[in-house]
Amino acid sequence: MLMATVSCKINGKDQTLEVDPQMPLLWAIRDVARLKGTKYGCGVAQCGACVLHLNGEAVRSCVTRVTRAEGQKVVTIEGLSENNDHPLQVAWQEIDVPQCGYCHSGQIMSAAVLLRENPNPTDQDIDRAMGGNICRCGTYPRIRKAIHRAAEMLRSGGKRNGTDL
Amino acid sequence: MNGGNKRYTGNRFWLTACTLVFGLGLLVAMAPDFTGGKKPRELTPDDNPVIKKDSAASIKAFASVYKVLMSPRCMNCHPSGDVPLQGDDSHLHIMQPTRGKDGKGISAMKCANCHQPANTPGLHTPPGNPNWHLPPADMKMVFQGKTPRQLARQLVDPEQNGHKDLRKLLEHVNDTLVIAGWHPGEGRTTPPLPYAEFKKAWITWIENGAYAPKK
Amino acid sequence: MGGAMLSLGFYVPSAGKEATIVKTTEAEGFGVELNAWIHIDTSGKVTIFSHRAEMGQGVYQAIPQIIAEELEVNLDEVNIVFAKGDNKKYGNQVTGGSSSVRTTYKNLLKLSATAREMLMEAAANRWKVSRAECYAESGHVFHKPSKRKYHYGELVLDASKLQAPEQVTLKKRSEYKLIGKPLRRQDTRMKTNGTAIFGLDKEIPGMLYAVVERNPRLRGVVKSVDDTDALKVPGVKRVVKVRMGVFSTYREGVAVVADSAWQAMQGRKALRVTWDDTGFEHQNTEQIFRRQADELKNNEGLSFKTQGDVNAILNGASDKIDVVYQTPYQQHACMEPLNCVAHWQGDKVEIWGPIQAPDWVQDYISKEMNLPRENVIVNMTFLGGGFGRKAFMDYPHEAVVISKVIGAPVQVVWTREDDMTQGPYRPGISYRCEGVVTNGEISAFKVKMAGQNNDHWRGGPKDKPNRSTSEGLLKPYFDSIKNLSIQDIPFETPIPTMWWRSVYASTNGFAYESFLDELAVAAGKDPLEFRRSYLKDERAQKLIDRMQEVSGWKKRKKGDGFGVAITECFNSTVGQVVKVSKQPSGGVKIDRVWAVMDCGWYVNPDTIKAQVEGSIVMALGAATMHEIRFEDGLTVQKNFYAYPMPRIYDIPPIEVYIMENDADAGGVGEPGLPAFAPALTNAIFDLTGKRIRKLPFDLNTVSS
Structure with missing residues (x-):
């Protein structure tokens, strides 16, 4: 089998990954680029634990081949902000959203795309954007609250989405 | 064929008009305007692929077309609401992605976030296509709940079918997203007819006049 | 230090x-x-x-x-x-x-x-x-x-x-x-930027990855393995037969060890394993519940608690209520699938993983691997959910066995499908509830339970009733219901079962609290006041006052769609009121949930609220969305597409209130769960007149 060389920008840094071209981006990010914040949850695009940004879109890295990242920009939870201070991260901390915390990398990465496209989301907008992310601990009421809170911060001049999209 | 300087403004008119003027090479705008006053587009001689008028053959072929279009592989992405359907039982797509303006989803729930350029290996994984989408919000092309007559008339109506004339509609059968229905990935049935038969029925339906069944 | x-x-x-x-x-x-x-x-x-x-x-x-x-x-x-x-x-x-x-x-x-x-x-x-x-x-x-x-x-x-x-x-x-x-919680910041280390994130130098093909019928053994193709998969290093403990039984599997988790998964797909699945029954869900129904009809079972003369009253009654409630098998479905790192070092082993019971793992590995206890070092990482599943020794054992065979540190990674199909599960249980109401009061109350006993898997006695037969039911009922009988009919299957958040209260609660509602209806009484009249205990009375106050209970009218349930679990009592309404498209919508928690002395009210919210969401899934079923000994549900989870758009507004008192501290993580399902179905009865006695049911198809 031929190994592929995938060159992409991960969290702002140019990287070259030597990988099996069939490998999903999730495992390349976790086991090759060794960024463990992006999680494996289901492997079939059902749960959203593996959501990261590929050119700014909230792709499910478990079903996305690593080769799709060639020449593209990848942002993971580790790269969403430099100091854990993206408005969503701040809101998540203020409201103490996570319980076990496992799904929240994906939750936050999904929410970041929502806020970029819709800085003033309604409850229905949140339902429509976040339906792909499962939280077994049931933190949904707080996720909703935190997204509203982050939107409020953005509107009142808080830090814009810090990602290099 | 039916060349000449013709215009049409809706399928009912088009079918009526064709019946009247077929072979004359000239079409006079004489039917009511179904477009709500929008100026109809000028048609070119290549637009009309109808080679003979045979309502019986056309309607017969459409029965097969209908059977396929109403199967989960086709209907699931032509839902009556704004959330696609899923599975052989056509349940509401789990996680409820919505259509969005362009049919490609919204914000964190865009089709292409899960639906890759090709099928993902494994059971019940997202089927793939480089252009996976629903019909756009201004042209929903609903299949779900339509009778054969309603569906046929909707399909030939450029105001509802994505401004496709019959030529483009004919070619739509070659669209990779249509063909994707016959490569649905593990855990899904294929449409009730083989693709080749469907394609033949589709062409037969259109080439014989794209008639709509009575019901 | x-x-x-x-x-x-x-x-x-x-x-x-x-x-x-x-x-x-x-x-x-x-x-x-x-x-x-x-x-x-x-x-x-x-x-x-x-x-x-x-x-x-x-x-x-x-x-x-x-x-x-x-x-x-x-x-x-x-x-x-x-x-x-x-x-x-x-x-x-x-x-x-x-x-x-x-x-x-x-x-x-x-x-x-x-x-x-x-x-x-x-x-x-x-x-x-x-x-x-x-x-x-x-x-x-x-x-x-x-x-x-x-x-x-x-x-x-x-x-x-x-x-x-x-x-x-x-x-x-x-x-x-x-x-x-x-x-605010000290761990939140680590969980918003990906720095919290869960089991699956643990890496140690030289670590390999293993993925295991385990017997899909849970009890079968390996007959033969053809690993020719698996070994050709790039990155695959070894193929190893493993045998891991499942309580006192063993499960067999074949591990593919590779340089990365994904390569190990590919290698596993190329394995050809044949199994010997003889010597145990291959279960079907229908058959399990049919057997339970037969048991409930024909057997008395073992007495857990008997007072007064229930059977005589039941036998002499012309209008007794005699109903069966059924709760399904459930899977924990932690977001982090099982995994464990083990490093065998000859005379000792070190383990890292998402582990709920590190001391049990230490004891178990010490015994199974013949090592002194102090030579088994067990490290806990953060757990991506537990709910009972990670208080279990099978997956650490598996990792230790593989590390020993290959002579290298290894992380065993379970796929979602492994996690969902291998158990142990919350047992599916049927309850026969018989009662008589005379002059508006309960004159006889009898509940028989038929379902697997988790203790059996841990060597518990089979001639004694399940110690959790009344779990969930508030103790004051034992004083106020004079003729009461609670029976357990021992029931076994080859399917491993174990704790699932709130354990038996999660299933008992549905039966007891639905049954009490049926008795209240028979008595012609307000279901909450009916409960109040039997809960002669100061804390329970105050809890009911609070439930009425926060939910506007007294202003509601019959038929408005209000339901109530009160359950006890791990020394805390939780009362819930659920309000439902009809959806225009058919079915029922949950408008709001009010939960009142009495856990005595407590540390952090926000944590308690979060736990109750989460428990209600988990209960919503178990009541209305998913169940584990078996066909020919195989688990049918393999991933979330077949085991649908509550999602953000499913969640009703939830209000949580905490009682203030100086009583000893009770539990917080689980007690919020059991009252939800019966409060919901009782609300649906109030709205539609339809009594739901079997879980799960579909909110979208409930009709009057």
């Missing part, structure tokens, strides 16, 4: 006795092994060991919040470390039964107050002043008259030479500065 420091721990001389606080340096003198729970070093840094697993329930916050209160330090100056598995040092470490706070808080308060007293004594001695003139605050001891102060770090050396006082005065609840406050 080197250098001078004050480090304290405690040990409990015998069950039921109060803990003795000792310095770790003195521990040997007591003949006990002791590890410090609190370390304070000369820089003043405070390190607290969390002996329990953090799986989302907030123990990582609760234990420091308790300790910082009496120690008088600021919470943000406290460093928290997960203790290793060792029940000789920490006592029971099994994070289950919602027990972390309720079983240790008194000792932790005493421990931290002792440390504070020693530091104050050291300061008073140095200043040569009376101890009474000093006070402690924010990691310092102050001398009130002279306004002098010492940082704790400056006192550590002196304090460590003092004797621990035998008696310390603990604060009153009204004096608390930290306890009882909704302080």
